[in-house]
Amino acid sequence: MSSRVEVAGVSKLFNAGRPNEVQALSHITLAIEANEFVSLIGPSGCGKSTLLRCIAALTDATEGSITVAGKSAEQARVDQDYGMAFQKAGLFDWRTVAKNIELPLELMGWKKADRARRATEMLRLVQLDEFGDHRPAELSGGMQQRVAIARALSFEPSLLLMDEPFGALDEMTREHMQAELLRIWRSTDTTVVFVTHSIPEAVFLSTRVIVMSPRPGRIATEIRVDLGDRDDDTRQDPAFFKLVTEVREALRSVEDSAG
Amino acid sequence: MSFLHRTQNWSAPAIAGLLIAGVWEAALRITNPDFFILPAPSAIVASFFATFADVWEATRNTGYIVISGLIAGVIFGVIAALLVTRFRAANDTITPLAAAINAIPIIALAPIFNAWYGITSARSNQAVVMVLVFFPIFVNTARGLTEVESDQIELMRSYAASEWTITKEVRIPNALPFFFTALKLVSSVAVIAAIVAEYFGGRVDALGPLIIQNASSTRFDDAWAAVVAGSMLGLSLFGLASALEYLAMPWQRDLRGDS
Numbered sequence: 099m100s101s102r103v104e105v106a107g108v109s110k111l112f113n114a115g116r117p118n119e120v121q122a123l124s125h126i127t128l129a130i131e132a133n134e135f136v137s138l139i140g141p142s143g144c145g146k147s148t149l150l151r152c153i154a155a156l157t158d159a160t161e162g163s164i165t166v167a168g169k170s171a172e173q174a175r176v177d178q179d180y181g182m183a184f185q186k187a188g189l190f191d192w193r194t195v196a197k198n199i200e201l202p203l204e205l206m207g208w209k210k211a212d213r214a215r216r217a218t219e220m221l222r223l224v225q226l227d228e229f230g231d232h233r234p235a236e237l238s239g240g241m242q243q244r245v246a247i248a249r250a251l252s253f254e255p256s257l258l259l260m261d262e263p264f265g266a267l268d269e270m271t272r273e274h275m276q277a278e279l280l281r282i283w284r285s286t287d288t289t290v291v292f293v294t295h296s297i298p299e300a301v302f303l304s305t306r307v308i309v310m311s312p313r314p315g316r317i318a319t320e321i322r323v324d325l326g327d328r329d330d331d332t333r334q335d336p337a338f339f340k341l342v343t344e345v346r347e348a349l350r351s352v353e354d355s356a357g
Numbered sequence: 358m359s360f361l362h363r364t365q366n367w368s369a370p371a372i373a374g375l376l377i378a379g380v381w382e383a384a385l386r387i388t389n390p391d392f393f394i395l396p397a398p399s400a401i402v403a404s405f406f407a408t409f410a411d412v413w414e415a416t417r418n419t420g421y422i423v424i425s426g427l428i429a430g431v432i433f434g435v436i437a438a439l440l441v442t443r444f445r446a447a448n449d450t451i452t453p454l455a456a457a458i459n460a461i462p463i464i465a466l467a468p469i470f471n472a473w474y475g476i477t478s479a480r481s482n483q484a485v486v487m488v489l490v491f492f493p494i495f496v497n498t499a500r501g502l503t504e505v506e507s508d509q510i511e512l513m514r515s516y517a518a519s520e521w522t523i524t525k526e527v528r529i530p531n532a533l534p535f536f537f538t539a540l541k542l543v544s545s546v547a548v549i550a551a552i553v554a555e556y557f558g559g560r561v562d563a564l565g566p567l568i569i570q571n572a573s574s575t576r577f578d579d580a581w582a583a584v585v586a587g588s589m590l591g592l593s594l595f596g597l598a599s600a601l602e603y604l605a606m607p608w609q610r611d612l613r614g615d616s
């Protein structure tokens with residue numbers, strides 16, 4: 099089976115050749131299979147967002163190549179093969195909640211009735227059935243983030259790219275959203291690449307955790323997470339704690355080696 | 358309904374205005390001063406109706422200058438903002454340009470425009486209004502078009518949206534509050550600009566000349582009646598701009614919770 103995402107020898111220089119040159123990524127090679135849930139974790143500024151934006155073809159890699167679903171990253175962007183969610187929900191105030199979810203469908207030329215039906219389905223998926231006609235600003239932060247996820251999933255992309263989507267939420271909402279995301283991931287055929295700086299979050303969600311080293315971002319190590327299907331009890335599971343410790347030690351050693 | 362509801366905000370200034378007029382009237386009646394430079398409100402109101410035909414004609418002529426100059430300035434300002442934000446390179450020049458422009462006393466251009474268009478032509482007055490309106494509209498709209506969350510732009514790019522789609526779906530709605538702030542500002546300033554420009558030249562049957570003629574022949578109650586007409590013109594335009602703002606941004610209205 100071919101990888102969903104193939105990152106081969108990717109480096110990224112910002113402001114190349116200028117005095118403020120920054121090497122954000124150095125020779126990243128990474129293969130992500132279909133239906134994996136992969137987390138990227140690492141000290142802040144190590145290039146997690148940059149790597150995600152390279153995969154999304156929102157910025158070009160300086161060196162190396164990226165394929166998504168067998169095509170170039172740029173082609174995959176044009177074909178809308180992935181959905182995206184950021185730390186800020188990024189909903190548009192001038193659209194109702196339902197119309198926010200419909201936006202990508204509108205841009206893809208879906209018919210009005212189909213869009214409305216899909217928006218209703220997506221609202222049910224994120225358990226916001228009642229809120230289609232509300233304005234985003236009337237919703238809590240957690241609800242807004244659920245709408246953003248519904249929007250990212252509305253056109254059933256096979257790949258979901260998420261950059262610290264729960265970073266701004268309080269702990270309770272965050273755990274609830276994690277469970278919800280796992281439920282959605284299991285019930286749809288989606289591959290997820292998830293950037294986070296929370297160790298328990300990475301372990302709880304992922305099938306694989308990629309630990310990155312500080313600038314220039316490199317893959318330091320990767321840790322397989324074999325916890326099976328997760329629920330709230332997983333967070334009390336000794337196997338969960340063991341993996342959390344393992345990721346923490348990996349992170350500590352990359353930070354130490356950076357001095 | 359809700360627009361009328363909002364106009365209740367205007368009742369406080371209206372009451373304050375009436376109170377001031379009452380105190381002013383009472384003071385003049387009680388002290389009965391031997392001068393008429395500051396006529397009593399009752400005298401101004403009486404003069405307003407006595408000279409209504411002249412005042413009305415002058416207001417219509419000045420109103421035409423204000424509204425035509427306003428419309429031209431708004432159209433050019435918005436087009437310039439769209440062009441400048443479309444071509445990124447020009448973008449960095451907005452802020453310094455705006456600062457430089459703000460330092461120009463545009464009203465001081467009135468005699469120069471008179472020389473260009475002829476002393477009795479209303480064109481010079483329209484030109485003053487247009488130039489005065491242009492810059493705040495241009496600068497504010499350009500800011501609204503560019504001050505968009507970068508995540509929102511990236512999200513649109515992840516949908517393979519074209520630059521024009523991004524402008525239509527994100528930049529323009531984002532710019533509306535900025536635009537209307539400027540529109541409300543210029544709608545009253547435009548009346549002041551037109552009247553002051555009329556002091557220097559232009560058609561004689563407008564508010565500026567009417568105020569000058571009456572003041573120089575010591576008919577101060579008539580001069581004040583013309584000033585009152587000018588204020589009413591400014592207030593009407595401000596009210597119109599507020600109504601347009603209300604209609605153009607239903608999402609802001611919903612948030613006030615009075616829908």
Ligand SMILES: Nc1ncnc2c1ncn2[C@@H]1O[C@H](COP(=O)(O)OP(=O)(O)O)[C@@H](O)[C@H]1O
Pocket residue numbers: 112113120121122140141142143144145146147148149313
């Ligand atoms: N557009 C940019 N221009 C210049 N430098 C950038 C840009 N984006 C990111 N960087 C730099 O690249 C490095 C990695 O950033 P980022 O990928 O955002 O890190 P992370 O998401 O892991 O916190 C940082 O040093 C950051 O300052």
Ligand SMILES: [Mg+2]
Pocket residue numbers: 146147148261
């Ligand atoms: Mg980041």
